[in-house]
Amino acid sequence: MSFFKQQGAKAPQKQAVDPQHQPWVEKYRPKTIDDVSAQEHTVAVLRKTLTSSNLPHMLFYGPPGTGKTSTILALARQLFGPDNFRSRVLELNASDERGISIVREKIKNFARQTPRAQAVASDGNAYPCPPYKIIILDEADSMTQDAQAALRRIMETYARITRFCLVCNYVTRIIEPLASRCSKFRFKPLDSSSTSSRLAYIATSENVSVTDDVISTLISTSHGDLRRSITYLQSASRLSASTDPPTQITPSDIQEIAGVVPDTVINDLAATLGVEPISGDATSRRANGFDEVRKKVKGIIREGYSASQILSQLHDLVIEHPTLTARQKSRCALVFAEADKALCDGADEELQILEVGLRVHKALSP
Amino acid sequence: MSLWVDKHRPRVLDDLHYHAGLSARLRALAASGDFPHMLFYGPSGAGKKTRIACTLRELFGKGAEKLKIDQRVFMTPARRKLDVNVVQSNYHIEITPSEVGNYDRVVIQELLKEIAQTQQVDLSAKQRFKVVIINEADSLSRDAQAALRRTMEKYMSNMRIILCTNSTSKLIAPIKSRCLLVRVAAPTTEEMIDVLRHVGRKEGFDVPDKIAHEITEDANGNMRKAVLVLEALKMQSTDLDKPLTIAKPDWETYCHKVGDMIIQEQSPARVMEVRAKLYELLSHCIPPTIVLKTIAERVVQQVDESLKAEIMHWAAIYEVRMRIGNKKIYHLEAWVVKVMSLYKHLFYDINMTDFDD
Ligand SMILES: Nc1ncnc2c1ncn2[C@@H]1O[C@H](COP(=O)(O)OP(=O)(O)O)[C@@H](O)[C@H]1O
Ligand SMILES: [Mg+2]
Numbered sequence: 151m152s153f154f155k156q157q158g159a160k161a162p163q164k165q166a167v168d169p170q171h172q173p174w175v176e177k178y179r180p181k182t183i184d185d186v187s188a189q190e191h192t193v194a195v196l197r198k199t200l201t202s203s204n205l206p207h208m209l210f211y212g213p214p215g216t217g218k219t220s221t222i223l224a225l226a227r228q229l230f231g232p233d234n235f236r237s238r239v240l241e242l243n244a245s246d247e248r249g250i251s252i253v254r255e256k257i258k259n260f261a262r263q264t265p266r267a268q269a270v271a272s273d274g275n276a277y278p279c280p281p282y283k284i285i286i287l288d289e290a291d292s293m294t295q296d297a298q299a300a301l302r303r304i305m306e307t308y309a310r311i312t313r314f315c316l317v318c319n320y321v322t323r324i325i326e327p328l329a330s331r332c333s334k335f336r337f338k339p340l341d342s343s344s345t346s347s348r349l350a351y352i353a354t355s356e357n358v359s360v361t362d363d364v365i366s367t368l369i370s371t372s373h374g375d376l377r378r379s380i381t382y383l384q385s386a387s388r389l390s391a392s393t394d395p396p397t398q399i400t401p402s403d404i405q406e407i408a409g410v411v412p413d414t415v416i417n418d419l420a421a422t423l424g425v426e427p428i429s430g431d432a433t434s435r436r437a438n439g440f441d442e443v444r445k446k447v448k449g450i451i452r453e454g455y456s457a458s459q460i461l462s463q464l465h466d467l468v469i470e471h472p473t474l475t476a477r478q479k480s481r482c483a484l485v486f487a488e489a490d491k492a493l494c495d496g497a498d499e500e501l502q503i504l505e506v507g508l509r510v511h512k513a514l515s516p
Numbered sequence: 517m518s519l520w521v522d523k524h525r526p527r528v529l530d531d532l533h534y535h536a537g538l539s540a541r542l543r544a545l546a547a548s549g550d551f552p553h554m555l556f557y558g559p560s561g562a563g564k565k566t567r568i569a570c571t572l573r574e575l576f577g578k579g580a581e582k583l584k585i586d587q588r589v590f591m592t593p594a595r596r597k598l599d600v601n602v603v604q605s606n607y608h609i610e611i612t613p614s615e616v617g618n619y620d621r622v623v624i625q626e627l628l629k630e631i632a633q634t635q636q637v638d639l640s641a642k643q644r645f646k647v648v649i650i651n652e653a654d655s656l657s658r659d660a661q662a663a664l665r666r667t668m669e670k671y672m673s674n675m676r677i678i679l680c681t682n683s684t685s686k687l688i689a690p691i692k693s694r695c696l697l698v699r700v701a702a703p704t705t706e707e708m709i710d711v712l713r714h715v716g717r718k719e720g721f722d723v724p725d726k727i728a729h730e731i732t733e734d735a736n737g738n739m740r741k742a743v744l745v746l747e748a749l750k751m752q753s754t755d756l757d758k759p760l761t762i763a764k765p766d767w768e769t770y771c772h773k774v775g776d777m778i779i780q781e782q783s784p785a786r787v788m789e790v791r792a793k794l795y796e797l798l799s800h801c802i803p804p805t806i807v808l809k810t811i812a813e814r815v816v817q818q819v820d821e822s823l824k825a826e827i828m829h830w831a832a833i834y835e836v837r838m839r840i841g842n843k844k845i846y847h848l849e850a851w852v853v854k855v856m857s858l859y860k861h862l863f864y865d866i867n868m869t870d871f872d873d
Contacts, residue, residue: 172550172672173550173552173669173672175669176669176672214690214693215690215693219666243665243666243667243670244659244662244663244665246625247593247625249593251593288666289662289665289666292658292659292662292663319690372693375689375693377693377694378693381693381694381695381696384552385552385696388544388545388548388550388552389541389545391548392544392545392547393540393544406699407696407697408697409684409697409699439821440816440821440824440825448736451559452559452701452702452736452737453699453702454557454558454699454700454701454702455699456683456684456685458684458685459684492832492836493685493686494685495836495839495840496686496836496839496840497832497835497836497839498805498809498832498835500809501828501832501835502832504828505828505829508825508828508829509829511825512825
């Protein structure tokens with residue numbers, strides 16, 4: 151692109167960003183492994199490696215936003231310090247080309263290099279700087295089987311001078327011969343109290359006032375994914391700070407940002423399908439036919455709500471419903487499961503929501 | 517001379533007609549200095565692209581409207597050349613990766629790296645970052661989505677991504693959790709009528725109530741379609757006073773004909789006739805899902821209440837199979853046969869429960 155000046159073939163440069171404008175997920179990324187919340191077991195084991203000169207190959211796995219990338223980066227920084235980081239750590243993620251040829255060239259080349267002598271730490275701290283390098287393969291589940299297979303030899307051959315850390319969401323996507331060479335660390339979804347205290351800490355540091363309701367909405371909409379809850383919190387605070395005059399963040403702000411369908415919309419849909427409203431009198435249950443169900447579905451689709459979100463909220467409402475029978479619930483559960491699969495396969499959203507609507511309606515008809 | 521949809525497209529957030537609350541939020545975000553990655557989602561014709569263009573204008577000023585179209589060549593690892601059209605200004609670049617199908621990952625990787633490595637040349641630019649707009653984000657392959665994940669974190673200092681999509685269901689969670697989700701609902705009937713009136717005024721005429729209602733009814737929330745139809749009607753009759761008919765697109769009429777054929781006769785011979793028509797539609801690049809939905813809508817209008825749900829059920833089933841399978845026509849045809857058999861059995865009052873699978 152002619153108008154973008156190329157900075158040369160260097161690796162993409164990280165520019166210093168004004169901390170005021172830094173995304174909070176980066177700003178509050180744990181700097182040391184002790185800053186990592188909730189993963190006590192992993193942190194305890196890793197803390198020992200800081201004092202011994204040994205480190206196994208490692209496999210970190212768990213859902214997004216639980217601290218996997220942060221933990222390995224923090225550990226590497228604590229081991230090597232800022233001055234040796236570049237020469238001792240290679241970080242590759244799914245945005246880098248990692249086909250089999252790259253594994254054979256780039257990764258192998260880095261793996262075989264004898265670790266360079268320790269540079270003097272310019273920040274005055276002492277770092278253990280053990281005599282090996284670390285190769286971080288983040289998002290390793292997106293590597294092909296072939297590429298993973300090619301790694302296997304490299305891992306063995308250069309084990310003395312190179313340690314691998316594979317990071318992924320699904321441990322089953324890593325081929326057995328690789329997985330079995332690694333110590334495995336499972337990262338759990340963050341529990342409510344860890345999430346809550348981390349969010350409260352960030353809110354205080356940023357001078358944002360949040361109510362308990364807001365925190366609990368953040369927890370319920372992010373399902374143990376701290377990245378998500380921090381992003382929502384930052385978005386909400388941006389929005390509320392920029393209105394004139396600034397307003398308080400409300401739980402419904404969080405819901406809107408998180409793409410949650412408002413309860414009124416879901417309840418209305420459910421009532422059309424013949425689900426008895428949980429509050430209010432039983433007589434308001436509506437008897438409807440095909441046309442009413444279809445009209446309601448078309449209306450919701452026009453509002454742009456995501457089908458998978460509608461499905462998940464409708465599911466919760468039906469399954470937790472106080473008066474539906476177990477039999478009715480089971481029939482509905484079957485419908486939800488089939489629709490979820492179909493949506494994952496890329497099905498048309500309107501057809502699927504209509505299908506769910508019609509079948510739930512039928513399952514609940516007397 | 518450009519079409520009214522383009523000519524009267526709002527250029528700045530203040531000129532957007534509906535979702536005023538959303539416009540205010542976008543303005544606030546653009547001014548805040550820490551603009552996030554964003555994901556715009558909502559039905560077709562609801563105004564997502566217009567809103568994104570207005571947001572860019574708010575971020576960068578008039579310069580963001582000076583567009584040029586380029587063709588870029590990318591190379592796959594197997595040395596295959598990929599041609600991709602990009603639309604760009606000095607401040608942003610817009611791509612539709614689904615154009616290259618399964619190679620979208622290559623385009624995403626190369627292009628984003630390149631942008632991350634470059635600096636804004638225009639030192640007077642209002643923002644330090646450049647914006648990458650990714651259209652049809654829901655058709656990004658898993659690989660391409662994976663390639664976006666860490667990139668979105670790593671190069672945040674000089675790049676922002678705006679994803680634009682009809683639905684968020686096909687986007688992986690790690691992408692969604694890195695974006696601010698912005699839902700753009702279709703405008704309501706009243707909101708659409710307001711826009712039609714506005715366009716009419718700009719063109720120097722009043723849009724009669726009746727016409728406005730008919731157009732919005734037909735457009736079903738698609739603002740683009742509504743304005744196109746208004747212009748077409750105005751060409752038919754300058755005073756908009758004669759009884760006007762909103763012309764349906766040919767493919768729609770054709771689909772309706774297919775629906776009627778299914779109802780009129782259920783026989784192997786009829787299946788063959790229908791099949792020829794389906795081929796015709798597909799060869800004109802009408803998306804198979806649209807074909808199926810349009811025919812199904814037509815059929816359910818004409819059958820007994822007891823059959824309607826069943827017909828839509830099989831439409832939902834064959835639609836997914838069509839996505840997973842290779843040959844669209846097989847599944848369309850299978851659905852037609854299924855519908856004919858359901859219809860015929862109901863007619864002869866045969867108990868169908870044994871035939872369900
Ligand atoms: N256990 C944790 N403790 C503290 N912060 C966390 C933790 N998990 C996630 N985060 C926050 O979420 C962001 C993303 O975490 P990351 O380590 O990249 O997650 P992933 O497990 O997806 O690699 C971090 O920048 C940090 O702000
Ligand atoms: Mg990660």
